[in-house]
Amino acid sequence: MDAKLQQQLDGLITKYTELLLGQENEELKEKVKIWALYSHISKSMPPLAKHWNEQYPDAKEAMKELVSEIQALNKKNREKNE
Template identity: 40%
Template sequence: MNPEFTNDFDALVAKLAELTTGDASPEMMEKIKIWAIYNHIHKTMPALASHWGQSHPAARAEVRKLFEEVRDKNRALRKSDGEE
């Protein structure tokens, strides 16, 4: 893959992570990638997401924790932005 594209796309993911959670660390960027991909699959192919969740209950629990973490960070970020 084109390295320039990869860098540009990583910058996009970093900005999404920052705007969504207030954290653009490499770890959060990886979480946001998983969050975004799973969110897309869940919305566009719910049967696939359901089947995968039934087949991989431990991984499904990890995705759930990840969604809760992103949600909580987003709520905290919105709350802090509203107070300023």
């Protein structure tokens, strides 16, 4: 991927993380990337996500924790902005 596109995409992820969670840092950006990719895969190819969940039950649990964390941070951000 060319550097300009990478930089622009990083800016998009930064802003998305900030709008979604009310804050951003490198750790949160990485979590949002993982969450977004997994969410897309689970919606667009459910059998693949199911296979992965069955193949890696420990990763499935870690993903569930990550999703819960993102949801909680998003809820807190929405409540703060109401």
